[in-house]
Structure formats: structure tokens, C-alpha cells
Amino acid sequence: IFKFLGAISVDLGSDRIKPYLTTILTPLYRELNSNYAEQDPTLKNLSQEIIELLKKLVGLEAFSLAFSSVQKQANQKRAMRKKQRALQTVANPDIAARRKLKRHKNKAETRKRKIEFLRPAYKAKRPRSHTLKDLAMVE
Numbered sequence: 001i002f003k004f005l006g007a008i009s010v011d012l013g014s015d016r017i018k019p020y021l022t023t024i025l026t027p028l029y030r031e032l033n034s035n036y037a038e039q040d041p042t043l044k045n046l047s048q049e050i051i052e053l054l055k056k057l058v059g060l061e062a063f064s065l066a067f068s069s070v071q072k073q074a075n076q077k078r079a080m081r082k083k084q085r086a087l088q089t090v091a092n093p094d095i096a097a098r099r100k101l102k103r104h105k106n107k108a109e110t111r112k113r114k115i116e117f118l119r120p121a122y123k124a125k126r127p128r129s130h131t132l133k134d135l136a137m138v139e
Contacts, residue, residue, distance in 0.1 A: 002028065002043065006050040014057050021058060021066040025051070029070045 005024050009017045017024070031047040055063045089096040115122060 002031075002046045002050055006053055009050075009054055009057060014059070017054075018058055018062055021054070021062065022069055024054065025066055025070045026073075029067070029074060033074070 005028070009020075009024060012020075028047040028051055031043055032051070051067075058066075
């Protein structure tokens with residue numbers, strides 16, 4: 001998709017691409033700022049190359065305006081999600097408690113996995129079975 005966006009922007013030219021600049025920059029910005037563990041470095045490099053291409057194509061001033069608006073939108077969405085999560089914690093404490101228990105359980109499992117990876121001779125205690133009771137979040 002990134003290659004397609006780059007090809008379309010080159011094909012349209014500098015004048016006709018300007019109205020679509022924020023739409024094109026949104027996924028590129030998201031890929032540049034993502035911090036996932038299993039992120040593909042080739043995608044990050046490709047998005048950086050396309051951003052450089054767009055910068056040369058439309059000029060620094062127009063690009064900067066569009067890029068700052070994309071950044072602003074992303075920050076607003078992030079703040080909105082954070083606010084919704086905080087409100088949900090207050091409004092629905094049972095759901096928040098379930099989420100917290102699940103997070104703590106996943107954290108303990110991750111810790112055990114890391115210990116087993118670092119010290120193969122050591123075996124961390126695992127739950128005996130995966131019954132319905134074990135799958136329930138809150139008993």
C-alpha cells in the first residue's frame with residue numbers, strides 16, 4: 001500500500017496531490033511512530049522514503065502543514081482514548097477489575113517465560129489444567 005501511495009503521488013504531481021496529502025500521510029506517520037515489538041523495519045524505511053519523496057514533491061511548507069495536522073490528529077485520538085479508558089474505569093469498576101486481573105496474569109506468564117528462556121534448567125510453575133475455571137477472569 002505504501003508503494004501504491006508513493007506511485008499515486010508521483011503520478012498525480014505536486015498540484016493535484018496537495019488536497020490528498022493528509023490522507024496519504026496518515027498511515028505513513030502511524031507506521032513511523034509505531035513501537036510494536038514485531039515491527040517490520042522495511043516498512044519503516046519505505047514509509048520514510050515516501051515521506052522524503054512527498055517532501056520534495058510538494059515543497060517543505062505544504063508538507064510541514066499537512067504533517068503537523070496529521071500529528072495533531074494522532075495526538076488528539078490518543079488523548080481521547082486515554083480519557084475514555086479513565087472514564088470507563090470510574091463508570092464500570094467491574095470491567096476495570098477484570099482487565100487489571102487479566103493484565104496481572106499476563107505479566108506473571110511473561111515473567112515465567114523470560115525466566116525459562118534465561119535459565120533453561122529452571123522450570124517455572126505452570127497452572128495444572130486449562131479448565132473453564134482457569135479461563136474465567138473473575139471467579
